[in-house]
Amino acid sequence: MPAPERIPSRSLAPAGEARVLLDGELTVRGRIRGASNAVLYCTVAHQGQELTCVYKPVAGERPLWDFPDGTLAAREVAAYEVSEATGWGLVPPTVLRDGPYGRGMVQLWVETEQAPAPTLAGAVEADAAEGPTPVPGAALLGLVEGEEAGQGWRPVGFAEVGEGRTALLVHADDDRLRRLAVLDAVINNGDRKGGHLLPGRDGRLYAIDHGVTFNTEDKLRTLLWGWAGQPLTAEAVRVLTRLADGLAGGGDLATRLVGLITPAELQALRGRVGMLLSSGRHPEPSGQWPAIPWPPV
Structure with a gap:
């Protein structure tokens, strides 16, 4: 499958923190060790405002057998776009832009109350x-x-x-985790680990690391199976209905995802939202794919 066509960053037209991430001067301060792909700790400055962020250059992505090369950064941005469309704000502001090591994903750094555990x-x-x-x-x-x-x-x-x-x-x-379980089912997250859950100092829950998402095949692999098979909340049904409208031809969300994922992946995304609305329930493990990621953290 060919890599999706890229779109100019300016067409995403974000506001606030995302605008700083997109247009600011990006300075690499160090490297975050232990990640499977290159993850750089950075600051970004724009019009007197400075933010801390993470920069994942496409050049630092390791090839995967089931995803096209050079597409993980775009998938992270696509996950942010879908998260924003839900209104839940579960993914930190994330943009696709050029940086010191080429094009890549830049995401706002989240200050947490406690660091994720290294082992279960x-x-x-x-x-x-x-x-x-x-x-x-x-x-x-x-x-x-x-x-x-x-x-x-x-x-x-x-x-x-x-x-x-x-x-x-x-x-x-936790209601925040339940919303995230719905988001993961929508974006077909193949790697929801415990270390990707960030309880922010502002009391909100943030989720990171969405490179292995939006595959056309069922790849859902997560620690959040606690609601498997149970009815969706009324809130989730409303959100999914809104997503379905935004993903329809010419819809705002569909437009924002063009160039971040392939047309086939966009169609599969529509299908997953439709299936969730049709069933009215949280998905259950398919049995054809490992249900829990390893290592779990």
Whole structure:
């Protein structure tokens, strides 16, 4: 499949922080280690305003067998556009622009209350009491020794935690996570890990790392299966109806996605929104693709 045609950055016409990210002078301050692709920590300055951001140049993307080369940055921007269209604001402002190492994705840095945990295994203690032991630094995920998630938590599945032991992986029964589960189903997110959940200091939940999204095949792989098969909320149905309108031919969202994903991927996106509205339920694992990403964080 050929890479999608690029559109000039100016056609996205963002406002506020996204405008600074798009038009500002981008300065690389360092590199974030541990990522599978090049991730650069930067500042961007425009008309007296300076923001901290992340820059992922296309040149630093590792090839994937199931995605066209050089398209991950554009997919991250497309995820932001869909998030904005929902009104939930789950993805930080994200733009596609030129930078010191060529064209790439630039995304606003989110200051968090706590850093994501490096491992889930360390969250389980041999003498764990009832209820989940929270993942260090991330109150939205946890592991439980036993078969019950406990009040305020939703079960995902059992995980190996070493020495022949298993624990129940759970996530918080949180409205913000439920909205994100809907967004992930819409964009067909193939890699929703715990480390991609950022509880901001402003009380909002942000989600990052959306390079492996919008595939035409079912790739949904996530930690947020706690509502699988359950009815969508009335709010989610309203949002999906709005998305369907925006994705119709000539719709605003469809126009904004041109050049970020392929026509076939845009049509598949419309199909996923339609299927969610038709079923009225959160999707369930297909069984044809690993349901939970590895490593989970």
